[in-house]
Amino acid sequence: MESVIVAIDGPSGTGKSSTSKAVAAKLGLSYLDTGAQYRAITWWMITNGVDVDDADAVASAAGKPTIVSGTDPSHPTITVDGVDASGPIRTQDVTSKVSAVSAVPEVRERITELQRSIAEAAGAGQGIVVEGRDIGTTVLPGADLKIFLTASPEARAARRSGELRGADVHATREALIKRDAADSSRKTSPLAKADDAVEVDTTDLTLQQVIECVVTLVEEKRAAA
Numbered sequence: 001m002e003s004v005i006v007a008i009d010g011p012s013g014t015g016k017s018s019t020s021k022a023v024a025a026k027l028g029l030s031y032l033d034t035g036a037q038y039r040a041i042t043w044w045m046i047t048n049g050v051d052v053d054d055a056d057a058v059a060s061a062a063g064k065p066t067i068v069s070g071t072d073p074s075h076p077t078i079t080v081d082g083v084d085a086s087g088p089i090r091t092q093d094v095t096s097k098v099s100a101v102s103a104v105p106e107v108r109e110r111i112t113e114l115q116r117s118i119a120e121a122a123g124a125g126q127g128i129v130v131e132g133r134d135i136g137t138t139v140l141p142g143a144d145l146k147i148f149l150t151a152s153p154e155a156r157a158a159r160r161s162g163e164l165r166g167a168d169v170h171a172t173r174e175a176l177i178k179r180d181a182a183d184s185s186r187k188t189s190p191l192a193k194a195d196d197a198v199e200v201d202t203t204d205l206t207l208q209q210v211i212e213c214v215v216t217l218v219e220e221k222r223a224a225a
């Protein structure tokens with residue numbers, strides 16, 4: 001069977017990670033969480049005393065950490081300079097700082113290059129599902145299938161606060177909206193739907209329904225190829 005490259009973009013809490021992992025596992029594809037890479041470089045900046053609000057300082061340090069992503073959808077991994085970063089990259093501190101770091105062009109250039117080399121390697125096999133904010137528009141504009149997931153801010157906040165074990169839904173909603181606004185308004189490759197992406201509103205769909213919808217779209221693409 002032909003290899004397939006799938007790009008899944010959208011704001012926080014729309015179901016990108018859960019959907020991408022499940023679709024990749026079901027279809028025997030690799031999986032890449034690009035948000036985890038931006039979180040990893042942010043974590044490195046914090047632990048190395050770089051002021052994340054100083055774009056020049058972030059830019060000059062952008063080339064320093066070595067970030068390695070494992071692409072098995074049933075066991076995604078991420079290391080920074082050989083250290084497992086999968087726990088520390090999910091802290092509130094990293095979440096609140098990642099938009100500032102990921103807006104720096106030197107950071108995006110570095111991480112985009114890494115993402116393209118991972119996708120290229122996976123393209124030699126079965127293919128890959130890559131999820132993020134700018135995959136369809138910038139990282140892999142030639143992807144075979146582009147999906148843009150959306151959901152109401154209320155649904156997204158409820159999903160996220162559920163994960164954070166009862167965190168205040170209102171505060172979660174505000175933080176989420178703030179991060180989306182920062183991600184959508186930055187100059188370099190903002191969060192955006194590619195013109196040729198299929199938009200799926202997940203507000204009233206179960207995760208299972210979203211997974212089935214994307215699996216069907218991938219199978220249709222493969223059949224048409």
Ligand SMILES: Nc1ncnc2c1ncn2[C@@H]1O[C@H](COP(=O)(O)OP(=O)(O)O)[C@@H](O)[C@H]1O
Pocket residue numbers: 010011012013014015016017018019159160163202205206207208210
């Ligand atoms: N369609 C859905 N309905 C209900 N919950 C969902 C749905 N999609 C995802 N979730 C849940 O919402 C949370 C956030 O999903 P996630 O895949 O991490 O989103 P994203 O990667 O877009 O931020 C997870 O706990 C996930 O299980």
Ligand SMILES: Nc1ccn([C@@H]2O[C@H](COP(=O)(O)OP(=O)(O)O)[C@@H](O)[C@H]2O)c(=O)n1
Pocket residue numbers: 011012013017034035036038039098099100102103131132133134135179183
């Ligand atoms: N392709 C991407 C993916 C993530 N990001 C940045 O990384 C942050 C974290 O992404 P994520 O996918 O882990 O976020 P969640 O929605 O899962 O919390 C985003 O808020 C963006 O600032 C990006 O700029 N480009």
